[in-house]
Every structure is written in structure tokens, then in C-alpha cells.
Amino acid sequence: MSSTPSLPKFVVWAPDYTDDGALERRLAVRPAHLENAKKLINQGIIRVGGGLLTPESVYAAAVDMKFVGSCLIYEGETIDVVRKIVEEDIYYTADVWDKEKIVILPIALATGLPPVPS
Numbered sequence: 841m842s843s844t845p846s847l848p849k850f851v852v853w854a855p856d857y858t859d860d861g862a863l864e865r866r867l868a869v870r871p872a873h874l875e876n877a878k879k880l881i882n883q884g885i886i887r888v889g890g891g892l893l894t895p896e897s898v899y900a901a902a903v904d905m906k907f908v909g910s911c912l913i914y915e916g917e918t919i920d921v922v923r924k925i926v927e928e929d930i931y932y933t934a935d936v937w938d939k940e941k942i943v944i945l946p947i948a949l950a951t952g953l954p955p956v957p958s
Contacts, residue, residue, distance in 0.1 A: 847915050849887065850922045851947040854937040855909035866907055866936045873930050880914075884956035885925065887913045910937065913953065919944055 856862050880886040889912030897905040910931065916922040923944055931937045 847917065848919075849947050849949055849953075850914045850916060850919060850944055852889075852912045852914060852922070852926055853909065853943040854911070854926070854931065855892075855941045856907060856936055857938045862936065863907065865934055866931065869930045869934045869936065873936075876930065880925070882957050885914055885916065887915050887953045887956075889913065913947065913949075919946065 856866060877886055877889065889910065891905075891907045892909045892911055894906040894908055897907075900906075914922045914925065916925065926932060926937075926942065926944065929937075932939065932942075
């Protein structure tokens with residue numbers, strides 16, 4: 841899927857669960873999550889995204905960073921299409937993202953997005 845002005849963009853705020861094993865679950869499935877995200881980026885579906893950190897993690901070494909969730913911008917035909925993609929993500933199926941707190945909303949971007957890799 842290539843990026844076109846007619847295709848809606850959706851911001852996804854996916855906070856992590858906060859139980860004692862949440863960070864360990866995230867780290868255990870992170871390689872698979874990143875591999876899938878790379879495919880979606882190359883298809884133009886994920887346009888930008890990343891893990892959200894605790895304020896104390898800003899200057900921490902990579903191994904000491906503490907994640908609290910993810911924030912992404914997806915491009916898709918409808919909110920339901922994007923929701924399905926989110927629900928197929930390993931962070932969703934492996935109970936990293938808090939399913940009850942995920943927010944998906946259309947976004948009217950005031951800035952451009954990076955180009956889709958070719």
C-alpha cells in the first residue's frame with residue numbers, strides 16, 4: 841500500500857500493562873514485533889512509531905530503558921482495518937499492550953510523514 845493523500849491516517853496509543861511481568865513480556869516478543877513492524881513500514885501501513893519511555897529513561901542506556909507503551913501512526917482504509925492490524929500485532933496477542941486502554945483515532949496531520957521506503 842502506498843501513501844496517498846486520500847488514505848486516512850490513524851494515531852494509535854497503546855499503553856502497556858503495568859503488572860510485574862509486563863516489561864519482560866515486551867522484551868521477550870520485541871524482535872518479532874519489530875520484524876512485523878518493518879514489513880508494515882515497507883508496505884506504507886505504519887508511517888511512524890515507537891516505544892514510549894518513562895521520563896527517567898530519556899538518558900538511560902538502552903538496556904536500562906523502561907517502556908510504558910507504544911505510539912504509532914497507521915495508514916488504512918478505515919479505523920476497523922487499522923484496529924484489525926493492531927489486534928494481530930504480537931504486542932497485542934502476547935499481552936504487552938493493555939487491550940482495554942488502546943486508543944485509535946483519525947488524525948489530521950499538520951506536518952508531513954516520512955516517505956514510504958522503496
